[in-house]
Every structure is written in C-alpha cells, then in structure tokens.
Amino acid sequence: MSQEDLTVGIAGAGGDGVVSAGELLIQVGAHEGLFGMLVKSFGPQIRGGESSVRVRLSSSPVLCQGDELDVLIAFNWADYGRFRAELMPSARTLIFVDEQDKTPPEQIPLPETFKAAVMRVPFEKLAVEKGGSALAKNIVAVGVLAGALNLPRDGFARAIEKKFGRKGEPVVAANIAALDAGVAVAAERPRATAHVSVKEGEPRMVISGNDAFAFGSLVAGCRFFAGYPITPQSEVMEWLGRELPRFGGTMMQPEDELASICMAIGASTAGVKALTASSGPGISLKLEAMGLASMAEIPLVVLNVQRVGPSTGIPTKTEQADLMQALYGTHGDAPKVVLGTTDVDDCFSIAVDAFNIAEQYQTPVLVLSDQGIGHRTDAIPPFDLGTVKVVDRRLATEAELAAVDPHHGFKRYAMTESGVSPMSVPGQARGNYLMSGLEHDELGWPISGLAGHQTMSEKRARKLEAVPREYAHLTLVAGDPKADIAVLAWGAAKGAVLEAMDQLAAAGVRVRAVIPRLLMPFPIEQIERELEGKKVLHVVELSFSGQFYTYLRSMLRPELAARLVRHSRAGASPLGVAEVRGFIEPSAQPIAAD
Amino acid sequence: MAHQAVTQLTQKDYKAALQPVWCPGCGDFGVVAAIYQALAKLNLDPDRTMLVSGIGCSSRLPGYVNTYSFNAIHGRAIPIATGIKVANPELTVLAVGGDGDGFAIGTQHFVHAARRNVDITYVCMDNSIYGLTKGHVSPTTPTDEVTKTSPYGNIEAPMNPVLMALACGATFIARSFSAEVKTSVEVIAQAIEHPGFAFVHLISPCPVFRGRQQFDRVKERVRRTPEGFDFTKREQARAIAFEDPNEQITLGLIWRDQRAGYIARQQVIRGKAAAKGTPSYEGLLHSFIPDFGAVGAGR
Numbered sequence: 032m033s034q035e036d037l038t039v040g041i042a043g044a045g046g047d048g049v050v051s052a053g054e055l056l057i058q059v060g061a062h063e064g065l066f067g068m069l070v071k072s073f074g075p076q077i078r079g080g081e082s083s084v085r086v087r088l089s090s091s092p093v094l095c096q097g098d099e100l101d102v103l104i105a106f107n108w109a110d111y112g113r114f115r116a117e118l119m120p121s122a123r124t125l126i127f128v129d130e131q132d133k134t135p136p137e138q139i140p141l142p143e144t145f146k147a148a149v150m151r152v153p154f155e156k157l158a159v160e161k162g163g164s165a166l167a168k169n170i171v172a173v174g175v176l177a178g179a180l181n182l183p184r185d186g187f188a189r190a191i192e193k194k195f196g197r198k199g200e201p202v203v204a205a206n207i208a209a210l211d212a213g214v215a216v217a218a219e220r221p222r223a224t225a226h227v228s229v230k231e232g233e234p235r236m237v238i239s240g241n242d243a244f245a246f247g248s249l250v251a252g253c254r255f256f257a258g259y260p261i262t263p264q265s266e267v268m269e270w271l272g273r274e275l276p277r278f279g280g281t282m283m284q285p286e287d288e289l290a291s292i293c294m295a296i297g298a299s300t301a302g303v304k305a306l307t308a309s310s311g312p313g314i315s316l317k318l319e320a321m322g323l324a325s326m327a328e329i330p331l332v333v334l335n336v337q338r339v340g341p342s343t344g345i346p347t348k349t350e351q352a353d354l355m356q357a358l359y360g361t362h363g364d365a366p367k368v369v370l371g372t373t374d375v376d377d378c379f380s381i382a383v384d385a386f387n388i389a390e391q392y393q394t395p396v397l398v399l400s401d402q403g404i405g406h407r408t409d410a411i412p413p414f415d416l417g418t419v420k421v422v423d424r425r426l427a428t429e430a431e432l433a434a435v436d437p438h439h440g441f442k443r444y445a446m447t448e449s450g451v452s453p454m455s456v457p458g459q460a461r462g463n464y465l466m467s468g469l470e471h472d473e474l475g476w477p478i479s480g481l482a483g484h485q486t487m488s489e490k491r492a493r494k495l496e497a498v499p500r501e502y503a504h505l506t507l508v509a510g511d512p513k514a515d516i517a518v519l520a521w522g523a524a525k526g527a528v529l530e531a532m533d534q535l536a537a538a539g540v541r542v543r544a545v546i547p548r549l550l551m552p553f554p555i556e557q558i559e560r561e562l563e564g565k566k567v568l569h570v571v572e573l574s575f576s577g578q579f580y581t582y583l584r585s586m587l588r589p590e591l592a593a594r595l596v597r598h599s600r601a602g603a604s605p606l607g608v609a610e611v612r613g614f615i616e617p618s619a620q621p622i623a624a625d
Numbered sequence: 626m627a628h629q630a631v632t633q634l635t636q637k638d639y640k641a642a643l644q645p646v647w648c649p650g651c652g653d654f655g656v657v658a659a660i661y662q663a664l665a666k667l668n669l670d671p672d673r674t675m676l677v678s679g680i681g682c683s684s685r686l687p688g689y690v691n692t693y694s695f696n697a698i699h700g701r702a703i704p705i706a707t708g709i710k711v712a713n714p715e716l717t718v719l720a721v722g723g724d725g726d727g728f729a730i731g732t733q734h735f736v737h738a739a740r741r742n743v744d745i746t747y748v749c750m751d752n753s754i755y756g757l758t759k760g761h762v763s764p765t766t767p768t769d770e771v772t773k774t775s776p777y778g779n780i781e782a783p784m785n786p787v788l789m790a791l792a793c794g795a796t797f798i799a800r801s802f803s804a805e806v807k808t809s810v811e812v813i814a815q816a817i818e819h820p821g822f823a824f825v826h827l828i829s830p831c832p833v834f835r836g837r838q839q840f841d842r843v844k845e846r847v848r849r850t851p852e853g854f855d856f857t858k859r860e861q862a863r864a865i866a867f868e869d870p871n872e873q874i875t876l877g878l879i880w881r882d883q884r885a886g887y888i889a890r891q892q893v894i895r896g897k898a899a900a901k902g903t904p905s906y907e908g909l910l911h912s913f914i915p916d917f918g919a920v921g922a923g924r
Contacts, residue, residue, distance in 0.1 A: 058915040189917035236913040246913075250906050255712050274909065276898035281711050281891065286737040290704035293697070297677070297708020300695060301716065305708070323698050413914060416906050439642050440691070457693040457709070457716050460672045465643070465688045467696045468680075476643055476688070477696075 035090040037180055037225035038097045040118035041172060043106030045079035048169030053084030055173055055194070057410050059186045060088040061235035065227055067410030068093045070403075072117050073347065083114035088182075090227050093409065094374075095526030098607050100124045101225045102179055104172050106154065107132045112140035116604060120145060125179055125223050129154040129168070152216055162209030170206050174213020181226045184214050236413040240375040240404035241266035244334060245274070246414075247382025248306050252421050253332070254280030255298035255305040257291040259313060262346040263402040264336040267308045288316035292333065296320060299330050300466065302456035304386055308334035310402075311353050312343065318360045321395050323468045325365035325491065328444065328452070330389035330424055332382075337401040339602050349403035350602025351522050352574040354582065357397050358551050366491050368396040368498060369551035370505070373525035375409040381548065384502060387422035391501075392494050393454060399550070403523045403605050427453040432461040440464050442473040444487070450494030499554035506557050507546040514541035516618055517565040519595075521547055521579055524571050524606055531611035540619040553586050562587070567618045568594045571611055575601040627717045627817060628673040636661035639671060641691040646682075652803030652829030652840075653683050656750050659801070659809030660690060660719075666814050674717045677706040679731060681723035682757045683750035683829065700731030703738045706745045714744070714888045717817060724751040728764040728784050739793035739822050743887040746816040746823045749786060750803070752831035753839070760834035772834070787879060788866040790824045796882040797823035798862070800875065802847050803830065804840070808876050815878060821886035828874070843874060850877035857881060 039056065043049045050071055057069040067088045074080035087097045099121035105111035105128045111118070120126055122145065130151040139146055152175060158168035170191065177184050188207050195202045238246070245267045248256075256275060258268040272282035280303075285291055288309055295305035309317060314335045324331045337353045339345035357369045368388050372381045378400060385396045427441065431453055435441045443464040445452045452473075455462025465475035470484050478484070507525070510532045520528045525546050532542045545561045547554060562568060568591065570580040577599035584592050598614040630638075639661040647653050664674065674692040678684035680699035687694035693716075697705050706720035727735055727749045738747065754772060755761035762775040765786065769778040790798045797819040799812035809827060816823035828847075830840040854877075855861055862880035902908075 059917075062915040062917060186917070190915070193917045234914050234916075236910070237915055238913045242913070246909060249909075255708070257708065273898075274904070276895045277901060277904040279895065283707075283711065285704060285707075285741075286733045289701060290707075290734055290737070293701040293704035294708035294711070296697075297705040297710075298712035299708075300705070301675075301709045301712035303712035305712070319698060320701065327695075327697075413910055416910060457675050457713065458673055463672055463691065463693045465641075465694045465696060467688075468698050469696060 035227050036087070037089070037101040037223060037227060038085065038087040038099070039102045039104070039176060039180070040083065040085050040100045041104045042081070042083040042111040042114045042118060044081050044110050045076070047106045048166065049082045049084055049106070052169040052173050053086050055187065055190055056086045056176060057088070057408060058237055059182065059190050061237045061410035062190070063183060063186050063229035064233035064235065065090060065229060065410060066093045066235060068096055069408040070096050071406065072114055074113060081110040081113055083118060085118060088227050090230070092411070094530045095608060096407075096605065098609050101223045102176060103127065104175065105129070105132070106168065108134040108139050115140050123224060125221060126150065127152050127175060131155055150220055157212040157216070158209055161205070161212040163205040167206055167209040170209040171213040174210040175217045177210070178214040178217025179220065179223050181222065183229060184210070235410040237408055237410050238375060239266060239406060239408045240372070240378045240400060241336065241406065242270050243375050243378035244372070244382045244398075244400060245270040247379035248332070248386065249274055249278065250416065250419055251304065251383040251386035252423070253304045253306050253386060254278065255295060255303045256281070256307065257283040257285055257294035258308050259284065259288050259291050261310045261313050263338055263405045264308045264310050264334070266405065267334060267336070288313040289320065292317040292320040295331055296324055296329055300456070302458070304330070304390065306332045306334065308336065310336050310338045310346070311340045314353065314356065321367065321397065322361040322363060322365045324395040325361065325367050326468050327466045328393040328454075328491070329395070329466070330393050331395040332385045332389050333395060333397045335397060335399050336405040337399060345603055347402065348603040349401045349523065349573065349605055351401060351524065351572050352576070352578060352602065353399060354521070354550070354574065354578040357399055358582065364488055364492070366394065366495050367551065368392070368394055368495060368549070369399065370396060371399045371522040371548050371550050372404060373507070373522055373546060373548060375404060375407065376411050377548070378404065379414050383419055383421070384505065387420070388498060388502065390424040391422050392451060392498065393424060394495060399522060401523050424454055425451065427455045427459065427462055432459060435461045437461060439474055443475050444471060444473045444490070446473060446486070446490060449497065450490045495552050498552055499549060499557060502549055503554070503557060505547065505549035506554050507548065508544065508561055510536065510543045511541040512543060514543040515566040516541070516569065516615060517543045517545055517562055517567070518569045518571055518615060519545050519579070519583060520571045521550060524573060527606040527608050527611045528571055530608045531615065534608065534612060535615060535619065540616070542615060555586055559587060559591060562591050566594065567596060569596050569598060569615055569618070571598045571606065571614060573602040573606060574599050627667060628670045628715060629668045630670045634665055634668055636665040639664045639691050641689050643688045645689050646685055648833045650832040651682070652752060652831070653686060653750055655803035655806055656683070656748070656809065656827055656829055657686055657689050659806045659813055660686070660748070662806070662810040663813035663817065666810060667817060669717055669817070673715060675709055675719070677702045677709065677718065677720045679722045679726040680757070681726045681755070683721065683723040683752070684726055686721050700726055701734065702726065703731060703734035703745070703747060707738060707743045710743060710745050711887070711891065718745045719748060719817070720745055721748045721750065724749060724753060724765040724786070725755050725763045728786060735789070736793045739790055739795035739824070741887055742794070742796055742821040742884055744820055744822070746813070746819070746825065748813065748825045748827055750827050750829040751786065752829050752835065753783070754831050754834045756831050756834055785866065786826045790826070791862060791866050791880060795824045795880070796821040796884050798826070798880040799824070799878045800826040800828070802828045802843055802874070802876055804844060805847065805876060808849065812878055819881070820889065821884060846870065846872065846874045847876055848873060850875055850879070
C-alpha cells in the first residue's frame with residue numbers, strides 16, 4: 032500500500048464537533064490537492080447523540096474507506112466504544128484520548144497491547160484556555176492531526192478564517208489559537224508513519240454521492256422531481272428542492288411514494304425529464320407504477336439509494352440486497368434498464384447516462400446506489416461539464432404529425448425496426464393519442480389477444496437490445512487481462528475489490544476485475560468475452576443470499592457459470608479490503624514473470 | 626389558463642373513434658356526453674387538453690375523448706394529472722374515474738390534491754359499485770346493500786365525497802347526475818375554468834350491478850341548488866354536504882373559494898429562487914470546490 036495514504040478516525044459525544052472536524056479535514060485536504068473520503072456515522076438518537084467520522088486522504092484517488100486507522104482521536108472511550116467496529120486501530124495507530132476521560136484501563140475498548148501507547152491530550156482544557164470555549168476542542172483535535180500527519184497548518188488556518196469569519200475577528204483568532212495549541216501538542220509526540228504530499232494548484236471538489244446524483248440529474252436536463260422523505264435518499268430531494276426552482280423546474284414532496292412516482296410519470300408524459308428517488312421500502316411501493324412506465328413507454332428515472340433490508344431494516348447502513356427487486360420486481364414482462372453506480376464520482380455520470388437512456392429508449396431506468404455511496408463525501412477532481420452529452424427523446428416531427436389520420440389519431444406505438452417509436456407530447460398539434468397501462472395496439476387502443484400482446488412484448492424488449500452496445504462504457508474492467516482469476520462485483524463493492532486487486536498485484540498475484548454498471552439488459556457478450564479463459568470467477572457482494580451470484584448463474588453460459596465462486600454476506604458494514612483479499616487469496620498462486 | 630382552439634369546435638370534434646365498452650344504460654355515457662359539450666363550450670384546444678384516469682369502468686373514458694389521454698393505473702389519476710399540470714401549466718388537465726379509484730385505493734391523493742389546490746379538474750363518476758370487477762361493494766355503497774362481496778348486506782357506512790372534499794380544503798365543489806347532462810356541462814365547464822383543485826361529484830348509476838332502482842332513487846331525490854343559494858358561504862355549503870342522500874341530493878356548484886392555486890404559488894417560489902442569482906451548472910460545480918480565499922491569508 033502506498034505510504035501516500037492515511038486514514039483518521041474521530042469519535043465523540045454530540046456537541047464535540049466530530050463531524051465538523053472531519054469536514055474541515057477533507058475540505059482542507061481537497062483544497063491542497065489531495066483525494067479523500069469522509070464517512071460519517073451516528074448513534075440512533077434523532078439529534079445530539081454520539082458520532083464518528085472516518086477520513087481517508089491520499090495523493091492518489093481513494094477507492095474505499097480503507098481498513099485500519101493511522102490516527103484515532105477519541106474524545107471519550109464510551110462513545111468511541113459504540114463505533115469500534117467502524118474505527119479499528121492497529122498496533123501502529125497513533126491513538127489520542129482527552130485526558131479528562133476517566134474510564135478505568137480495563138474498560139477501555141481497545142486491545143490490551145494498544146493501551147500503553149495511548150496518548151492523553153488535554154483537548155477540552157486547551158480549547159477553554161486558548162480557544163475560549165470547550166466548543167473549540169474539535170479545532171484542537173484538528174491541530175493535533177495537522178501536526179501528527181504533516182498537513183499544512185496554514186491551510187487549516189485559512190479554512191478556519193472562512194468558517195468563522197462571519198462570527199467576527201475574536202472568534203477567528205480564538206479558533207486559530209486552538210488550532211496552534213493542537214499543532215504544538217503534536218510536535219511533542221510521535222508522528223504517523225503514513226503521510227501525504229500536497230500538490231498546490233489542483234483543487235478537488237468535495238461532494239456526497241447523493242448530491243452528485245442530484246447534480247448529474249440537473250445537468251442531464253431533469254426539471255421535475257417528486258419524492259417522499261426516506262433515509263438515505265432525502266439529500267437528493269433537498270438539493271433538487273433548492274436548485275430546481277432556480278432552473279425553472281419543480282420539486283414536489285407529495286403524500287406518498289405512489290404519488291411521487293406517478294407525478295414523475297405525469298411530468299415526463301408532459302415532456303419534462305423527471306426523477307423520483309427512494310430507498311428499499313419506498314421502491315417496493317413504486318414498482319407498480321414502474322411497470323406502467325414500461326408498458327406505456329414513458330421515459331423515467333428512479334433512484335434507489337439502498338439500505339439494509341428487508342422491511343425497515345437498518346436505515347442508516349448499507350447493503351446491496353435490492354438487486355433482484357430492481358431486476359425482476361415488477362409484475363409481468365416489464366422491460367426496463369437497471370444501472371448500478373459504483374462510487375461518488377460515478378453518481379454524476381450515471382445520472383446523465385440514466386436520463387439519456389430513459390429518453391433515447393422511452394423506458395424507465397432504475398439506478399441502484401446505496402447508503403455507503405449516497406452519504407459519504409469524497410474529494411475528487413471536479414466533474415468535467417464540457418464532456419457531458421445530453422440526449423433528448425425522439426419527438427414526432429411536424430411532417431410526421433401532418434400525415435396523421437385525424438380520425439384515428441397518432442400511432443404513438445408504431446412498429447419500427449428498433450422498437451423505439453416516435454413520441455408526441457401534449458401541445459403538439461395532431462399528436463394526441465391514448466397512452467395506456469392496458470396492452471394496446473399502435474394507436475394505444477386496448478387489445479386482448481395473443482398476437483397483439485406477443486408483438487408488443489417483442490417491441491418493448493427489442494428496443495432495449497441496443498443498450499449494452501451503445502453504452503458499452505458502463506462495463507468497467509481493471510487489472511491484468513491475462514490473469515487466471517477474475518472478480519465480479521457491482522455497485523459500491525468496486526472500491527474494496529479494486530484496492531484488494533492492487534495489493535495482490537503488488538504481491539505478484541494477477542487478478543482481473545469486471546464490474547458491470549449496466550445490470551439490465553445484461554451485457555452478456557461483453558462480460559463473457561472478459562471472462563474467457565479465466566479459471567476462477569469470484570463474485571463479491573453485500574447480500575446475504577448472494578443475489579448477484581444467482582443472477583450471474585442465470586446469465587452466463589454453463590461452463591462459465593460453473594466457475595463462479597460466491598462470496599456474499601449481509602450488509603450493515605461495507606466490504607473491507609483485507610476481507611476481499613481473503614476471498615481471493617486461497618485461489619491465488621503467485622505467478623513467475625513471463 | 627385554458628388554451629382555446631383556433632376554430633370553433635363542436636362536441637363531435639372531441640369524440641374519439643374508439644368505441645365505449647360500457648353496458649347499455651350506463652350513466653357514464655351521460656358523463657362523456659357532458660364532457661364533449663363542456664370542452665366544446667369552452668372551445669378548448671384538444672392538443673393542449675389532457676384527460677387522465679385510473680382503472681375502472683369509468684376510467685375508460687379518456688380513450689373516448691379526442692384529446693391527449695392517459696388510462697393509467699388504479700387510483701393514480703390525480704398524481705399523474707398533477708405531474709402533467711405542474712410540468713406544463715399551459716395544459717388543461719382533467720382527472721376522471723370512479724368511486725373505487727378515487728375514494729378507496731386512491732383516497733390519499735384526493736385528500737392532498739384538495740389541500741395542495743393543484744389546478745386540475747377531478748370528475749368522480751360515482752356508481753357506488755365496482756362494476757369492472759362485476760359487482761363488488763365500494764366505498765360509497767349504501768349500508769345494508771347486497772353485492773357479491775357483501776352477500777349479507779354492506780356492514781360499513783358509505784363515504785360522503787362532497788363532505789370529504791369540503792373537509793380537505795377543495796376550493797371548488799360541484800355535484801351532478803349523469804342524466805342531468807345540462808347541469809353536468811355547466812359545472813364541468815366551471816370546474817375547468819377554476820384556478821385550483823375543482824371537484825365534480827358525478828352520480829352515474831350502474832344499471833347492471835345496482836339495478837334500475839338505483840337510477841330511480843337518485844332521479845327522485847335530485848334537485849338544483851335552491852334559489853338564493855350562495856356557494857361562497859361556508860355554512861350553506863356545509864348544509865348541502867351534510868344532506869341525507871336518502872332524502873335529497875342537491876346538484877350544482879356547492880362551494881367555491883378564492884385561495885390561490887398551486888401554479889400561481891409555484892411562480893412565487895420560482896421568484897424567490899431566482900433571487901439567489903443567475904443559475905449555472907458551472908456556478909454549482911464551483912460551490913463544491915473548497916475556497917478559503919487568497920493563499921497567504923490565515924495567520
């Protein structure tokens with residue numbers, strides 16, 4: 032692993048400013064040109080409970096949240112104890128605790144061997160003395176981190192100036208004094224072995240997965256959103272609620288999930304690109320209407336920010352167990368497109384792809400994100416707006432509409448070679464027709480016989496056949512193409528898989544990673560070509576029952592399917608790098624250079 | 626803001642080629658005739674008019690009208706109509722359907738559309754039975770009525786759509802009877818012109834599953850709003866809403882309120898959002914890039 036990479040954990044009580052400290056760290060890191068990832072975790076209280084953050088900073092792109100910490104700061108042991116599983120130290124971790132913590136040594140939630148090295152720091156005392164208030168203890172902690180990790184102190188000072196500027200000069204000065212007090216503490220202590228080099232002049236953007244998806248949707252031309260608040264989706268509607276009206280669009284929060292998707296369907300019917308979003312429980316409610324969009328061939332994007340299920344599950348934790356619902360949840364043969372975003376950066380581009388596909392193929396597109404991606408904040412290179420390509424639906428031309436027999440109306444579902452028919456929107460003269468959830472003929476008129484149903488079923492399926500070809504960039508491949516071992520993963524599992532692959536490569540083990548982001552229609556030819564000649568096909572996912580494994584078994588040809596090895600577990604905690612290495616290593620034999 | 630056709634259209638121009646599947650004697654024939662006439666009376670541009678329905682006998686109606694039409698899924702006519710109207714306020718949007726669609730599976734949408742005061746017209750064709758499924762008890766079936774799913778008589782009390790509309794804050798409430806086409810045309814046209822959520826309770830008997838006596842009982846009890854009735858007076862509207870339908874059923878405009886419609890308020894919101902400055906994607910991108918001011922600041 033690169034030394035240019037470090038991970039910090041901070042835990043404390045409500046009011047300790049844990050989250051602000053984490054945000055300051057990633058923002059300053061980003062400002063200094065570092066890549067980063069910030070993962071927040073909260074207790075079950077609605078407000079004011081314990082919280083923790085994990086911040087990873089690196090001079091190269093951060094793939095996942097990493098495993099062991101380089102630095103741990105605990106404002107007290109009791110609160111840290113609640114996040115122990117998320118913030119595991121190792122023997123080389125620098126561990127700091129507030130000296131006011133009176134936990135007896137035997138109750139400290141650390142392995143015995145680590146306890147002797149814990150450094151007691153007067154965070155709160157210094158905050159009061161230098162910063163004028165106990166509230167500044169998170170700033171003292173940031174100072175300690177800046178010192179211990181060799182991060183530029185001036186960057187933090189500027190960020191503090193910006194953050195507290197509105198509160199007046201004395202507040203800024205006090206907080207900078209608190210920062211310097213922390214830096215001074217660190218100067219007397221050991222430094223972390225890991226460090227990162229900053230590169231001036233390459234600022235990163237700091238954005239969450241949910242904000243990135245909302246932003247991507249806006250750029251793709253989305254001007255209507257309807258949704259119902261649900262964790263972990265709500266940030267998408269909060270962001271769009273703020274921005275859509277500025278762009279002449281609308282965000283609505285109707286009475287339920289059913290109304291949300293139906294309003295989006297209505298808006299799209301009227302010619303406006305529309306999005307609805309939810310998490311598992313809400314998606315279950317939306318499925319019937321998704322079938323309507325499939326049947327009536329209405330462009331629509333639906334986002335599922337997955338959380339732990341079934342039922343209410345664990346709303347604030349991640350899982351990849353809504354895959355089968357996404358693929359097959361709707362009754363009837365209801366073709367649709369399913370995409371899986373793999374990280375924060377992806378959320379932006381996949382939102383654009385989702386709208387483009389929806390418009391081009393007049394189909395519902397369901398995008399699977401998850402809590403881990405949606406809620407985490409990454410420091411990444413700014414999105415390249417110049418390369419965004421926006422596709423709009425194929426509207427019937429005036430000439431086409433002039434030729435319409437006014438007695439019967441416009442053939443909205445006209446048979447075409449591609450299966451995609453010209454569409455009209457209300458307001459277009461002579462374009463009126465009957466759109467329907469009933470099986471219908473070319474005019475939209477209800478039919479009930481086999482021949483028509485067979486023909487229309489073929490039309491709806493046929494139009495999506497081109498998607499894997501036209502959107503081939505949605506399949507990600509990485510690693511050594513000549514490797515005997517392949518790892519198949521989708522969604523957020525990508526991060527740990529790629530990092531494990533890099534580590535294995537460094538140890539002489541060749542691995543190929545294949546990560547489809549287009550999950551339906553499944554790019555079978557492309558995937559099978561990638562898997563050709565591989566001896567073992569590891570399938571890695573956060574689903575207790577192994578839904579992706581089951582899907583692959585059903586899609587791949589038998590001799591490839593027989594080589595699939597399932598590595599699946601329940602969610603609630605993201606896949607770790609060491610965990611993924613542990614899946615792959617037993618099948619690996621280091622290969623001599625060829 | 627209703628858009629009119631360029632030339633003067635007649636009711637025939639709104640009649641689609643698709644033939645109704647309704648049974649002989651169905652009240653819905655009277656309703657669709659009234660809709661043709663109301664659209665013609667307002668001379669609405671068929672290309673800028675949209676009818677949306679859910680599922681049920683009456684929900685087949687949009688297919689019979691020569692406008693943009695949408696026969697969607699059970700209970701969801703109102704939210705789909707809302708999405709259409711909000712996305713393109715230039716359109717005249719009507720949601721239509723039956724009592725099961727609007728007051729059982731889709732009740733919540735009615736409640737909130739009324740509160741939201743979204744500028745659509747909702748015509749509920751109330752036959753007090755599930756006709757499409759061949760005679761099952763509905764939320765407006767009278768108590769003790771025998772149907773296929775109330776073989777010993779309906780144990781539940783019927784819902785009162787007009788009273789409910791009033792309670793939910795609907796700003797336009799009218800009632801008509803399928804046999805009273807003239808009244809229907811009048812109130813549907815008024816409803817379309819109303820800025821805000823307009824509800825028309827249209828009693829539309831089902832001779833097949835409720836028998837001829839349902840029609841006769843309604844026919845005997847209907848009356849127009851009495852001389853001097855003031856639909857802007859809450860207590861007068863309330864008195865009609867609380868009528869016992871076994872005694873009397875009042876037709877006509879029952880209640881109208883001037884509360885601003887959703888579309889008008891949406892413009893206010895956009896004005897507030899515009900005050901945040903000229904929107905641009907580049908500006909938004911920039912908002913995600915930490916900027917702490919000039920290098921060298923900070924002491």
